[in-house]
Structure formats: structure tokens, C-alpha cells
Amino acid sequence: MGEERRPTLEMVARRAGVGRGTVSRVINGSSRVSPDTREAVRTAIAELGYVPNRAARALVTRRTDTVALVVSEPEERLFDQPFFAGIVRGVSAVLNDRGLQLLLATARTDADHGRLGDYLSGGHVDGVLLVSLHTDDPLPDRLAGAGVPVVLGGRPLYPPRHPVHYVDIDNVGGAASATRRLVGAGRRRIATVAGPADMAAGQDRLRGHREALAEAGLPDPPELTVHGDFSHEGGARAMRELLDAAPDLDAVFAASDDMALGVLRTLREAGRRVPEDVALVGYDDTAAAAHTDPPLTTVRQPTERMGGEMARLLADTAIAEGPDAKPQAVVLDTRLVVRESG
Amino acid sequence: MGEERRPTLEMVARRAGVGRGTVSRVINGSSRVSPDTREAVRTAIAELGYVPNRAARALVTRRTDTVALVVSEPEERLFDQPFFAGIVRGVSAVLNDRGLQLLLATARTDADHGRLGDYLSGGHVDGVLLVSLHTDDPLPDRLAGAGVPVVLGGRPLYPPRHPVHYVDIDNVGGAASATRRLVGAGRRRIATVAGPADMAAGQDRLRGHREALAEAGLPDPPELTVHGDFSHEGGARAMRELLDAAPDLDAVFAASDDMALGVLRTLREAGRRVPEDVALVGYDDTAAAAHTDPPLTTVRQPTERMGGEMARLLADTAIAEGPDAKPQAVVLDTRLVVRESG
DNA sequence: CCCCGGTGTGGGAGCGCTCCCATACAGGGG
DNA sequence: CCCCTGTATGGGAGCGCTCCCACACCGGGG
Known part of the structure; x- marks a missing residue:
């Protein structure tokens, strides 16, 4: 059938009559390109409907622009709670305007769990948000040990071996x-x-x-x-x-x-x-x-804010500053909703 | 700091004393490798803690092993419903044992929406699950037009230009x-x-x-x-x-x-x-x-089953058989829960 | 004894991008 | 008029993988 290949950066470059480097520069903003050239490249991109190939980019930059939200609760009842819904909302909102993608990872079985650990420490995501209600979860330490930026939702129950960023609710x-x-x-x-x-x-x-x-x-x-x-x-x-x-x-x-x-x-x-x-x-x-x-x-509980703060902390501190960043803790206030039972 | 690179397939090959092709064959199962060689490669992989680089693989195979779940409801109240929770659960379960990743995509603003369309039709995911409660959503047609495998949650309100797979509840x-x-x-x-x-x-x-x-x-x-x-x-x-x-x-x-x-x-x-x-x-x-x-x-409503069927339909039909597959519709039964109000 | 098909295996090419070095050119000062 | 600095640009190398072609080797039939 059609099977036509998607346009590549190379094709954009040819069409605009410039080199690949120049197109790359235009796409990634930052460095200097003369206004005329920039405009020509923009036009070519639009005409071709060019969309950069993330895999190729990730291969060289070693960044995936993807973060995982891991729900490590075996019984996934968690999903049912407004708690989780709020977190997802908050996380997505912040991630959206950082240009990051959200990978939702769940692990039901132990095998899932192991695979998930491999996956996450395998450099497939730039960072991990971990909402774990359980105390004996080895994932945080494992990830931190592997140098993967992590932010916890909820304070760690025991002082972790690798100090870690977290957002908690008071x-x-x-x-x-x-x-x-x-x-x-x-x-x-x-x-x-x-x-x-x-x-x-x-x-x-x-x-x-x-x-x-x-x-x-x-x-x-x-x-x-x-x-x-x-x-x-x-x-x-x-x-x-x-x-x-x-x-x-x-x-x-x-x-x-x-x-x-x-x-x-x-x-x-x-x-x-x-x-x-x-x-x-x-x-x-x-x-x-x-x-x-x-x-x-x-x-x-301010669940949406919690999600937002987690994402922010991950993107702006854990990922941006790397493993040497001083671990931060954010604690959010609750609100008493008075109805009739008490 | 450490900054040590993760092991590559090349390193595994050297350690096992074989060629890259052989290692690749072992990892991807399928074709014939002698038991001894296979074992040696397995050992090397374990010793090195090798995890394949997905970006590199995706670059050549043109498959990302990732599917997106798009929640296209502007007011994301959706997240709060058990409806959505069930779907996520069902989807994750099926995806998990297909070895696929779940990308959760949301779009709040119109700008988000446009970007999302670019992203999804840009070949960054192998398929899309679309839970759209609204009638005027252009995304399904756009994706189908771009040749992206799509499965809808809920029947399309109008006959779409490109017939599409869907799972509905009766x-x-x-x-x-x-x-x-x-x-x-x-x-x-x-x-x-x-x-x-x-x-x-x-x-x-x-x-x-x-x-x-x-x-x-x-x-x-x-x-x-x-x-x-x-x-x-x-x-x-x-x-x-x-x-x-x-x-x-x-x-x-x-x-x-x-x-x-x-x-x-x-x-x-x-x-x-x-x-x-x-x-x-x-x-x-x-x-x-x-x-x-x-x-x-x-x-x-059988929400979890709905999610499961959607994922199954996407993975096993829409993606596996390509755009020429005959569009399928799955309709699931409900159950009346009798309490006291009527 | 040679040829043939079937197995296993090695490794070149190339996926689409970013990085960075080399180059080209424009001016300003000596 | 030449040199030097700075800015804009081209393009080679290479990221880590899969694909596939070539090759080595093993027997069995002619």
C-alpha cells in the first residue's frame, strides 16, 4: 500500500536549500540562525508536514522526554480513588507544558514488578514519579541507585538509603x-x-x-x-x-x-x-x-496540587539538576470539609 | 560523576565472543541459534545487566511498542469516574502481557489538542486508544487518515469517514x-x-x-x-x-x-x-x-473489560493486521445492580 | 570426490537525528 | 591590504540497534 515514508530532517533541509545542521538548529530553537534561513526552514517544515522522529533524537541525546508515573499498589484500587485521579490531572497538566510525555506504568504481578524495574532503570524514561503506599517497596532505592531521577508521592516510611525528593500531604x-x-x-x-x-x-x-x-x-x-x-x-x-x-x-x-x-x-x-x-x-x-x-x-487533600508539585519537582529539580541536587520535600496542607456527620 | 554508559549490544557480543547479529537473534527469540551460543549470550547479558535501548530499536524497526490512551474530554472529570479507572485497569493488564507501554495523553487546551494530534500521527506510538465522549472530536478521523491504528471506546456518533474499530457498552x-x-x-x-x-x-x-x-x-x-x-x-x-x-x-x-x-x-x-x-x-x-x-x-458497566477489549483489539487486530483489517465492533453487556431506590 | 542444500554465524549498511568541527564570509583595526 | 574575531552554515561522525547478505561448515547423494 501507500507505505510512504514520513519526511525526514534531511528532506526538509533539501527542500529549504540548507544543511541538516541548520534545520536542527531551527527546530531546537536556541542558537543563531539568520531570520531568512529560519523562515525558509519553517516553510519547508510546514509544507512537508514534518514531525521530528523522537527515537532518532533520543538515540543521540539520551533523553526520551518521557516520565513514568508508577502505581505500585498491588491491588489497584488506587485508581478508583479521587486521590489518584487528582494526581494524574496535576501531573499531566505540568508535564504538558514542559513538553514531556506521561507513561503510566502499573505492575500487578511480581513478574511485572521485576520487569518494570528493569524497564525504568534501563534509561527508557527521564524520570519516575512513584506513588507507593506500601512500605516495603524496593523500587525507589533501586531506581535511585541506578541514577534515575525519582520523586515520591508520600513520604518514605523509613529513611531511604539514597535520600530522595518527595511531595507529601500533611x-x-x-x-x-x-x-x-x-x-x-x-x-x-x-x-x-x-x-x-x-x-x-x-x-x-x-x-x-x-x-x-x-x-x-x-x-x-x-x-x-x-x-x-x-x-x-x-x-x-x-x-x-x-x-x-x-x-x-x-x-x-x-x-x-x-x-x-x-x-x-x-x-x-x-x-x-x-x-x-x-x-x-x-x-x-x-x-x-x-x-x-x-x-x-x-x-x-490537594491531590491535584500534589501531582503538579511532583511533576514540577521531577522536571525542574531531579532531572534538571541531576543526582547531586539536594533532596527536597514539599508538604501540602489539607482542608477540613464540614458536612453533617461531625 | 560516574557517567558510565549503559552496556550495549556490542559489549554483550564481545563478552560472549559472538557477533552482534547473534546477540540480537537471542534477544528477539525467533530464529535459530545453537543452544551453546544462546547460553553464552544469556550469561553475558545477565553479567552486564544489559537492557536493550528502545530508541535504537525503534529507529530501525519503526515500532515503539507504546500505545497511547487519549482522554479527549476537555473537562477531565472523566478521571474521577470509576468508568475511567476501570478502563485504565483493563488496558494496563492487557498491554502488560503484550509487552506494550501505556502513554497517557490528555489535552486540556486547544493548543494541547493540536500538538497531541501532531504527536500521535507522527509515528511516536504504534496505536491509539481513544475515549472520547464528545461528538465533534476530529481526532479519530485524523489519526485514521494518517494510518495510525485506532480503537475507540464508545461507538462513533456519526459514521466516520474512515471506518474504525470500537468497543462499546450496550x-x-x-x-x-x-x-x-x-x-x-x-x-x-x-x-x-x-x-x-x-x-x-x-x-x-x-x-x-x-x-x-x-x-x-x-x-x-x-x-x-x-x-x-x-x-x-x-x-x-x-x-x-x-x-x-x-x-x-x-x-x-x-x-x-x-x-x-x-x-x-x-x-x-x-x-x-x-x-x-x-x-x-x-x-x-x-x-x-x-x-x-x-x-x-x-x-x-463492565469498564475493566471494556479497557481490556480495547487494548486487545488494538494490539491483535488494528496493529497486527494493519489498516486493511475489517473494522470490528465489540459490544459489552451491562448488569443491573438492585439496591433500594427502585 | 565433488556438489548441493541446510544451519549457524559475522558484520556492513543504514534508520534519523544531534553534535561539533571546519569552512566561508563580513567587517574593523593595524 | 592583511589579519583577526565573530557569526552563519555545511556536513561527517556516530548514537545502538535490526536487517540481510555473505560466508563457513556439515553431511548425504550423485
């Missing part, structure tokens, strides 16, 4: 604002359904909760803290434990909206009214939060 | 199942808050609704159909119109859950009980649907 502050709200409403027996202890978000939200309690001079007895797994079901189960251990509680801070949904269900089943008997505040501001009965007071 | 059938449910519950004045008339999903869901009505021998007077824009607010507004024009309605089929949420709000404000006075069925099964008051009966 989980401590967010949780504190949630609990403070409960305190301000006059609650005194405030329980929490905390997140998993092996996730940074879980740890930090619990810490924020405790700080707010301490600040108000409220006690923090062990029976008022139960850990969940951030899921609906986990929240329901945790609430049942809480009700057994401390039937007189008058408020709950759930470290995720999903868990808050479960809490709500258990509370209803137990005949407790929300917020009259038990006030409830969640975390995340998921799509469901506005539509529960009663609508959920919760903590909204 | 909106007609899904909507019919929703309305049938209402009919089966004994409702007789069944209204619909339809989607925009310029979207395929909007048209088809309205058609399904009407078919179910006809099938039951129920009238379909104009005052029982109002168009919304798929949004919460639009649904609330549409419901107000409906209540004015046909106060005696006893059921509503909303063509999206977001609109159903608005419908629910308006109904509550008007003092109508759901489902006692007015039964309600939505469409999409969004995250919020399970948690409204009452929980929403709605139509769930």
Missing part, C-alpha cells in the same frame, strides 16, 4: 484538624479507627489525632484506638471492636472515608445516631462522602 | 434493563432524565428507555423526558422541570448516577419519598451510589 495536620473539630464540638471520648501501622499515611494520621487530643488535654486510652486497613469492611469491623471496648464513646475519627463508611454502617446497626450520639469525621473526601446519610465531614 | 440494553425494572415494580408514569443528545451514551440510553416503555405498552409523553448534562446539578434542575410538568410521575430513570444524585436531592426537597412515592434507577454504579439514602439501584 497527614499529621489533616488528622489533627479532624480531631480538633470533634473536640471543638464538645466531644470528650473520642475514638479513632486508624490506618495500617505500616503505611506512612496510617502512622501520620494517628499521630495527628493524638496531638490534637493532647493539645486539648484529653486522655488517649488504648481502648479508643483500633487499626483498620483503610477499607469499608475494615472500618465496620473496627467500629464493632470499639463499641465493645468503649460503649460510651461519643466521637470517632476514621483515617479514611472508606473506613468511615463502614463505621457509619456499624453505628447505624448499633442504633447510635450520627452525629447526635456519635460524631464522625473521615479522611479523603471521596465521591461517596457528600452523599452518605448523614453527609460526611472529612478532610480533603 | 447502553441501549442497559437503559432498557433499568426501565424494565421500574415497569416490573408496577410503575406507570415513568420519566427519564436523559443525557445530552449529542453524546452517543445519551442517545442510546434514551433509546433503551423508550424501547422498554414500548415493550410494556406504556405511553411515552414528551413531558416525561428532560435532558440533563450528566452532572449532579443538571440532574437536580431536570428533576425540578419534571416535577412541574408531570407532578404525578411515579418513577424516574436517570441516565447517570451523578444526575440521579441531583434527582434524589430535588425529590427530597419536594417531599417525595424514594422509592415509595417515586422509584429511581440510575446508571454507572459510581462510588457514591451504594451510599446514598436510599442506596441507588443502578446499571453497572
